[in-house]
């Protein structure tokens with residue numbers, strides 16, 4: 278499949294080092310709203326909607342992980358960016374791992390949040406894709422959002438949870454299904470030793486979707502990778518723990534030098 282022109286937003290100084298943020302399945306670039314203002318003080322921040330999500334094109338699925346990587350490379354080319362720091366959560370992290378292994382010259386430093394190098398069972402993803410196509414996203418949204426936050430956060434922040442559930446429900450069924458199929462066939466374990474970008478891996482201690490042992494496996498395989506575990510935190514740890522995660526992103530990317 279050829280790359281699509283994904284929809285994106287730029288924040289921060291155009292001449293600062295670039296940071297690209299890649300969203301999770303069922304989310305849009307708005308999932309990074311808590312991180313962008315602080316990052317944009319020092320970096321040229323590009324958030325985008327993964328194909329099949331938000332305002333990006335929705336080609337017919339299935340998609341492959343390499344399609345999602347091709348879209349990021351095309352975005353970097355479109356923006357004239359040779360090399361960027363990259364952070365991705367869950368599906369975004371899968372894209373980040375494959376991008377960093379396949380196109381090492383394009384990735385400076387890497388942050389992988391609440392993600393996995395192999396996320397089975399395959400049939401579950403194919404079943405979820407079928408539900409998205411036949412019943413629509415409103416059928417999936419309540420279950421999916423239940424994995425995004427700890428019960429304590431959900432009780433304390435019902436408006437945030439409602440907003441996120443609405444975000445999931447508004448995704449195109451075909452686009453969501455195509456990305457489920459990309460996850461079904463995704464296995465980047467062999468890519469991990471080839472990642473040369475300095476890598477920080479972030480776990481949500483209470484994440485039921487990609488539990489911490491998935492991130493530990495990534496840390497064990499990526500040369501020099503470091504692990505940060507946030508708690509309490511479930512799958513969308515950047516939303517539940519915005520200060521800690523934003524600080525970690527800044528610290529990791531700043532180590533390469535940003536705009537003072």
Ligand SMILES: O=C(O)CC1=CCC(=O)O1
Nearest residue numbers: 301302367368369421486
């Ligand atoms: O939706 C889920 O179950 C969690 C998830 C897996 C990949 C992703 O991006 O989110």
